[in-house]
Amino acid sequence: MTDRVPVLKIGEILLVSIQVDLEDQMVMDLQDDLSNRIVATGAKGVIIDISALEIVDSFVGRMLATNAAISRVLGAETIVVGMRPAVAMTLVELGLSLQGVRTALNLERGLKLLRRISAGRA
Amino acid sequence: MTTDSKLPLLVETLTAQRDAFLSQWTRTVGEDLQGRLSLAELGRELGELYESILRALTGGDLDSHGENFAETRSLLIELSRNRARQGFTPTETARSVFSLKEVLEPTLTSDEKGAQQYLQFARLLDDLGLLTTEAYVRTREEIISAQAEQLLELSTPVVKLWDGVVGVPLVGTLDSARTQVVMEKLLQTLVDSDSTHAIIDITGVPTVDTQVAQHLLKTVVAARMMGAQCTISGIRPQIAQTIVALGIEFGDIPTNASLSDALRQALKEVAEDATEEIRGLL
Known part of the structure; x- marks a missing residue:
């Protein structure tokens, strides 16, 4: 039994805070959990906090993009927050630009951005 | 002096006429350097060198890379380092050694045996002179790489233009x-200052080719x-034409x-964010 990443509900927003380096099984579980929770709660926004991640490989990078796409299909906007400079540089070197994924510097700005999106202004 | 030197006559002469040779050597080198180094300092440096060469010669072996000349070599390297830092040319540095030949020539070449020993000694001094040039170049390279590093640090400031x-x-x-x-510094500053807008100004970049553009794109x-949000500004007409042409x-x-x-654009967007915030509070 592997660890699972918790998906927390705050109002209309789901918060996923990734604290440990992800193994493949955890990524698959997270994808399942997240899509189930979005449907169950009718959430309008998802925030994935990766400020604790020091290493992001192409697998995790793709996971972020996939999750964003899945939640968009389910009617929720995904924002990835707290990416470290080193992580951003690694992803660029890997040739990943996370197209279609919205990002914010930190959780606070992410929440603000979601609020703007739900108000239909961004 | 008891000696097993291969050049007994040379050692004898060098020992006997030490003061005369040394002062003449100092004078010759001093003229070369045109007073940019005080004669007293020069005299001390060359004195040490003279003694160490004499000691090495007494030891017998004539190989400038041998153990006998270890002290001489380290003295010469030290001397070359100082000369390189003080801005003397490599020629001036090497001539500090070579001019000892000029000093010895009239005394030693008067008879055949002396001339023979003089030639052997001259060959040794050539080797030592080359050593100074090598040490000189190495020091210069160290200086250049240190400066390049400093330049790198100096040339990439990240400044806060406005809140955010x-x-x-x-x-x-x-x-x-x-x-x-640049990328590391910029991204770290964004996190530290919680800024949402970055402006990269390339007014001071002389040319933009595909590689430079690639680097800029990566940063953005x-x-x-x-x-x-990252903006690139300061694109000169010439550069705009190059970018399109490429x-x-x-x-x-x-x-x-x-x-x-x-x-102006960044401030407008930051201001919009701020009004959102106020509305959010109400």
């Missing part, structure tokens, strides 16, 4: 190493992935002709 807006005025040619430093994409695609990355335009 940081700017990077780039000056000089961009290569991978510099881009890496990295900033965007962290959730900041077919470089900046895609949806905002670019501006001047820093002021970019700043």
